[in-house]
Amino acid sequence: MSYKKNYTSPYYQGDLIFILSVFLIISVVAVYGAQPSFSLLGFPGKQLIFYLLGILIVIGFIYFDLEQIEKLSIYLFIAGIVLLIVLKFSPESIAPVKNGAKSWFQLGSVTLQPSEFMKIGLIxxxxxxxxxxxLKGSRSMREDIHLLLKIAGISAVPVGLIFMQDAGTAGICLFFVTVMVFLSGINWKLIAIIGGSGITLVLLVLFLVINFQDFSKEILHIKPYQINRVLTWVDPSQQTPNDKYQTDKALTAIGSGEIFGTGITNLKVYVPEGQTDFIFAVIGESFGFAGCAFVVIMFFFLVYRLVVLIDKIHPYNKFASYFCVGYTALIVIHTFQNIGMNLSLMPVTGVPLLFISYGGSSVLSTLIGFAIVYNASCQLTKYKGYMFK
Known part of the structure; x- marks a missing residue:
């Protein structure tokens, strides 16, 4: 009588593979709807290539231990800062200003956005x-203050450099840094001080932007187009036809999709930057409310999976747990901000919808983070297997 052992490899994480596969399909199809092309050099073909490279990164990370990945942190962090500094002082011939921001290296047909990779390095x-x-368990107030200063010191340089290039991306960084601080075990009194200070700072900046625009430009170095976005968001009556053009087009596209959409080949509404910032509007017109709801549900599924992983792997590997905290916060704020600006609920900031929007830097950096999450999930399966042997 033959006996077959029931064994599943710890490297097979079915739910994460399913999520990534669905996002890949949604992304390539939506990008095709925004920029129809049958060529590998077109937007859909390039997006597929970016995804395939990202999947190779995920596979490659499987062969690293979490301890080895943690040791890479300092090198990736320093490399990110160096790239941001080089970008700051590069001539416009290789670092052109696009949409009011100097955020990309342009080397021929290759575009690199250092801030996207810096986000993962910072996390x-x-x-x-x-x-x-x-590691020691409970900490004293003095140790909490020391940790807080360390976090502030580490975050200050990259966030400051990113802010000089793109305030929206800097805001994204501040959000996930804040979430990581809140879940780091720091004393609640310090948390209250930080939270109150953070809210006060945001309100102060908004007050200055709204009421003292010249001061905001000259002293805070906030760009005129960024001030205009805040003003038109706070008071839509101040919007000119140009200000409303993108959001009006996005809302028209989403509304025209109705329940089930018009189909990916029957799009009638032209949405500027439809393959990047306004990809959700393209999905809305193509697949209607049903398609939009499905995308949101998939993000909820991913976030739920990450929250469960954060809790379960914490006793085994705290680095992986805290990385998942930062990565989850990154996904949540990107999704909220991007969909919000597509629905005209948030100011337009040029924040992509992770996993979906077109862009090599966005896709590859997001999948580097996903690779670490996938590795953590594999390691958790191993840890549980060892416990029950």
Whole structure:
């Protein structure tokens, strides 16, 4: 009598593979709807290539231990800062200003946006620092203050450099840094001070932008187009036809999709930057309310999976747990901001919809983060297997 052992490899994480596969299909199809092309050199073909490269990164990361990945944090963090500094002082011939922001290297047909990779490097670095601070268990107030200063010191340089290039991306960084601080075990009194200070700072900046625009431009170095976005968001009556053009087109596209959409080949509404910032509007017109709801549900599914992973892997590997905290916060704020600006509920900031929007830097950096999450999930399966042997 033959006996077949029931064994599933820990490297097979079916739900994460399913999520990534669905996002790949949605992304390539939506990008095709925004920029129809049958060529590999067209937007849909390039997006597929970016995804395939990202999947190779995910597979490659499987062969690293989480301890090895943690050791890479400092190198990726420093490399990100160096790229941001080089970008700041590069001539416009290789770092052109696009949409009012100098955020990309343009080397022939290859475009690189350092801030996208810096976000992952910063999350890794902070996860490493916070996990080491928690090795002893409970901490004193003095140790909490020391940890807080470390986090602030690590975050200040990259966030400052990104802010000089793109305030929207800098805001994204501040959000996930804040979430990681809140979940780092720091004393609630310090958390209250940080939270109150953060809210006060945001309100102060908004007050200055709205009431003292010259001061905001000259002292805070906030660009005129960014001030205009805030003003038109706070008071839509101030919007000119040009200000409303993108959001009006996005809302028209989403509304015209009705329940089930017009189909990917029957799009009638032209949405500027439809393959990047306004990809959700393209999905809305193509697949209607049903398609939009499906995309949102998939993001909820991913976030739920990450939250469960955060809790379960924490006893085994704190670095992985805190990285998942930062990565989850990154996905949540990108999704909220991008869909919000497509629905005219949030100011237009040029924030992509992760996993979906076109862009090599966005896709590859997002999948580097996903690779670490996938590795953590594999390691958790191994840990559980060892426990029950």
């Amino acid at each position: 890794m670095m902070l996860a490493s620092v916070i996990s080491k601070a928690n």
